[in-house]
Amino acid sequence: MGDEDWEAEINPHMSSYVPIFEKDRYSGENGDNFNRAAASSSEMDDRPRRDHFVKSGFASGRNFGNRDAGESNKRGNTSAMGGFGAGKSFGNRGFSNSRFEDGDSSGFWRESSNDCEDNQTRNRGFSKRGGNELDQDECMQRTGGLFGSRRPALSGTGNGDTSQSRRGSGSGRGGYKGLNEEVITGSGKNSWKSEAEGGESGDTQGPKVTYIPPPPPEDEDSIFAHYQTGINFDKYDTILVEVSGHDAPPAILTFEEANLCQTLSNNIAKAGYTKLTPVQKYSIPIILAGRDLMACAQTGSGKTAAFLLPILAHMMRDGVTASRFKELQEPECIIVAPTRELVNQIYLEARKFSFGTCVRAVVIYGGTQLGHSIRQIVQGCNILCATPGRLMDIIGKEKIGLKQIKYLVLDEADRMLDMGFGPEMKKLISCPGMPSKEQRQTLMFSATFPEEIQRLAAEFLKSNYLFVAVGQVGGACRDVQQTVLQVGQFSKREKLVEILRNIGDERTMVFVETKKKADFIATFLCQEKISTTSIHGDREQREREQALGDFRSGKCPVLVATSVAARGLDIENVQHVINFDLPSTIDEYVHRIGRTGRCGNTGRAISFFDPESDNHLAQPLVKVLSDAQQDVPAWLEEIAFSTYIPGFSGSTRGSVFASVDTRKGKSTLNTAGFSSSQAPNPVDDESWD
Numbered sequence: 001m002g003d004e005d006w007e008a009e010i011n012p013h014m015s016s017y018v019p020i021f022e023k024d025r026y027s028g029e030n031g032d033n034f035n036r037a038a039a040s041s042s043e044m045d046d047r048p049r050r051d052h053f054v055k056s057g058f059a060s061g062r063n064f065g066n067r068d069a070g071e072s073n074k075r076g077n078t079s080a081m082g083g084f085g086a087g088k089s090f091g092n093r094g095f096s097n098s099r100f101e102d103g104d105s106s107g108f109w110r111e112s113s114n115d116c117e118d119n120q121t122r123n124r125g126f127s128k129r130g131g132n133e134l135d136q137d138e139c140m141q142r143t144g145g146l147f148g149s150r151r152p153a154l155s156g157t158g159n160g161d162t163s164q165s166r167r168g169s170g171s172g173r174g175g176y177k178g179l180n181e182e183v184i185t186g187s188g189k190n191s192w193k194s195e196a197e198g199g200e201s202g203d204t205q206g207p208k209v210t211y212i213p214p215p216p217p218e219d220e221d222s223i224f225a226h227y228q229t230g231i232n233f234d235k236y237d238t239i240l241v242e243v244s245g246h247d248a249p250p251a252i253l254t255f256e257e258a259n260l261c262q263t264l265s266n267n268i269a270k271a272g273y274t275k276l277t278p279v280q281k282y283s284i285p286i287i288l289a290g291r292d293l294m295a296c297a298q299t300g301s302g303k304t305a306a307f308l309l310p311i312l313a314h315m316m317r318d319g320v321t322a323s324r325f326k327e328l329q330e331p332e333c334i335i336v337a338p339t340r341e342l343v344n345q346i347y348l349e350a351r352k353f354s355f356g357t358c359v360r361a362v363v364i365y366g367g368t369q370l371g372h373s374i375r376q377i378v379q380g381c382n383i384l385c386a387t388p389g390r391l392m393d394i395i396g397k398e399k400i401g402l403k404q405i406k407y408l409v410l411d412e413a414d415r416m417l418d419m420g421f422g423p424e425m426k427k428l429i430s431c432p433g434m435p436s437k438e439q440r441q442t443l444m445f446s447a448t449f450p451e452e453i454q455r456l457a458a459e460f461l462k463s464n465y466l467f468v469a470v471g472q473v474g475g476a477c478r479d480v481q482q483t484v485l486q487v488g489q490f491s492k493r494e495k496l497v498e499i500l501r502n503i504g505d506e507r508t509m510v511f512v513e514t515k516k517k518a519d520f521i522a523t524f525l526c527q528e529k530i531s532t533t534s535i536h537g538d539r540e541q542r543e544r545e546q547a548l549g550d551f552r553s554g555k556c557p558v559l560v561a562t563s564v565a566a567r568g569l570d571i572e573n574v575q576h577v578i579n580f581d582l583p584s585t586i587d588e589y590v591h592r593i594g595r596t597g598r599c600g601n602t603g604r605a606i607s608f609f610d611p612e613s614d615n616h617l618a619q620p621l622v623k624v625l626s627d628a629q630q631d632v633p634a635w636l637e638e639i640a641f642s643t644y645i646p647g648f649s650g651s652t653r654g655s656v657f658a659s660v661d662t663r664k665g666k667s668t669l670n671t672a673g674f675s676s677s678q679a680p681n682p683v684d685d686e687s688w689d
């Protein structure tokens with residue numbers, strides 16, 4: 001369903017989703033970001049409608065005013081709507097956090113008035129589509145037009161409000177599909193960025209983000225909590241692995257062969273790892289040998305440990321000293337990933353594997369108080385897990401020095417190098433102090449690696465980097481049973497409810513194309529008495545984390561998500577993925593369905609294929625399905641045949657996945673279709689809040 005269709009449908013019914021305006025939520029204490037923004041923004045008129053709309057369906061609790069009030073309202077809504085994601089604990093945390101913030105202002109670090117909280121979110125300016133959008137958005141940065149709220153008005157008609165104006169050009173009809181997270185612009189007072197790069201504009205205008213994420217549990221059981229590998233874990237051994245590049249060290253077959261130090265080995269055992277996955281067997285010795293690496297392996301097959309373990313082993317071997325309080329920290333390792341939730345997850349893995357060592361991992365990401373990020377860093381930082389925008393902010397504020405960097409990891413590397421994040425990554429490697437690629441080890445991991453992105457990656461990697469391909473590059477995980485149903489846009493909701501009722505309480509992620517639609521579908525499911533929460537880029541970080549928590553805990557077994565949740569998230573027991581809307585790119589499809597069927601467990605993915613809008617995907621879908629030995633519906637083959645475009649490679653219609661290292665020359669094609677960096681006209685507004 002297109003956005004227009006949806007708005008036409010939802011708007012007349014809005015009042016029925018919108019509970020009575022609860023005024024007290026807008027009159028909170030202590031400089032809450034909404035209060036500030038509301039006072040000056042013409043977006044105010046639309047906000048209550050939208051927020052209530054969101055809240056009416058499922059736990060929302062935007063960071064408005066009095067947090068306790070917000071929480072109690074949320075509970076009220078929750079019970080009214082049949083129990084969606086109340087998240088009591090968040091209320092409590094929010095309260096204590098806000099007190100912490102108060103204390104903080106007189107603490108050792110004081111935020112300057114022009115701190116640019118979450119500016120990365122505001123300035124998600126680099127369009128993945130490049131061209132006009134990039135120019136438009138950069139232009140808006142220069143004119144300070146980006147410092148609106150992250151909360152768009154529902155109708156998006158634009159009334160002079162900065163964010164709406166921005167949406168009008170940047171996202172209203174389709175920011176780049178699938179660009180999920182914060183990008184772009186460091187802008188602290190000491191930013192090394194030039195004015196033209198958008199480093200300074202509007203810093204003083206944006207509302208501050210005050211959210212401080214609750215600290216993760218510290219007890220050992222929680223740190224090492226893990227889920228069981230599935231019945232197909234041993235089948236990983238049958239997947240073909242290809243290593244290309246010169247002088248690759250041999251693979252190892254066991255953890256013992258890696259010769260890791262005792263503490264690391266103990267942590268691996270406590271994490272429940274007894275056997276290496278293929279990507280680990282090949283990547284660990286390569287990284288231990290000091291080589292640069294581009295590794296591509298199916299979703300859920302243990303890529304995170306594949307880079308964390310050898311990095312930690314090196315650090316231990318090199319006698320990394322416990323980092324201590326310093327205003328400028330110089331970490332040995334930076335790990336970047338495209339979404340906040342993913343960097344947080346990587347951080348938790350790093351914390352787990354470094355448990356009992358003197359290596360300190362820190363995580364920073366947008367949507368949280370910048371001061372909080374800085375406080376985490378100055379206490380000591382050996383491994384920094386970060387989203388790009390927040391990272392550049394912190395570097396700009398001279399809290400992080402890059403001189404000691406020995407490892408630079410790009411997780412979801414194809415996303416990190418595409419038009420969305422690529423410019424930011426280039427800036428990172430050319431930051432003052434950043435060791436050249438010859439002096440550092442650069443590691444890239446993903447389940448998909450489009451050919452053109454591989455070429456871009458060469459700029460980051462030493463020329464003798466190794467390329468590991470586990471199975472087919474860009475292939476779907478075979479443990480996911482894929483079904484494609486032909487469903488027209490107006491039948492989708494009915495079909496969704498039918499499927500969810502059959503599924504019962506099993507955990508299910510429902511992917512939709514736009515943030516608005518995520519709200520709408522979540523609300524709709526709530527009304528159908530299906531416990532649902534949602535995650536997308538218009539939700540406050542507090543809400544996003546609460547939604548994920550409610551989904552993880554099973555409190556809300558259905559999570560409606562945009563592409564922000566497509567990559568990397570490792571959630572136990574997700575048995576189903578439903579593509580209510582198909583993404584525009586086949587690699588996005590592969591990542592989305594990879595939220596189930598992880599680590600040898602089986603899962604199911606059902607996709608609604610609407611011939612009105614999804615025909616461009618028919619051909620690559622057929623390929624992905626048949627490569628993963630799935631049934632291909634005859635009707636899909638027919639569509640694929642009728643829309644067949646010979647010679648995709650090199651055509652303007654987009655490139656394809658390389659089945660091999662592109663350095664081998666012209667790669668063979670394994671999947672026709674659009675890669676993420678060359679998507680067709682997108683409809684998703686995910687990236688442009």
Ligand SMILES: Nc1ncnc2c1ncn2[C@@H]1O[C@H](COP(=O)(O)OP(=O)(O)OP(=O)(O)O)[C@@H](O)[C@H]1O
Nearest residue numbers: 273275276277299300301302303304447568570599
């Ligand atoms: N050797 C192993 N033994 C048991 N469990 C493992 C092993 N390696 C990884 N895991 C677990 O498998 C799950 C998936 O791992 P991870 O998230 O690193 O996958 P991934 O390949 O990065 O997936 P994605 O492509 O979706 O990002 C995690 O819960 C992780 O702890």
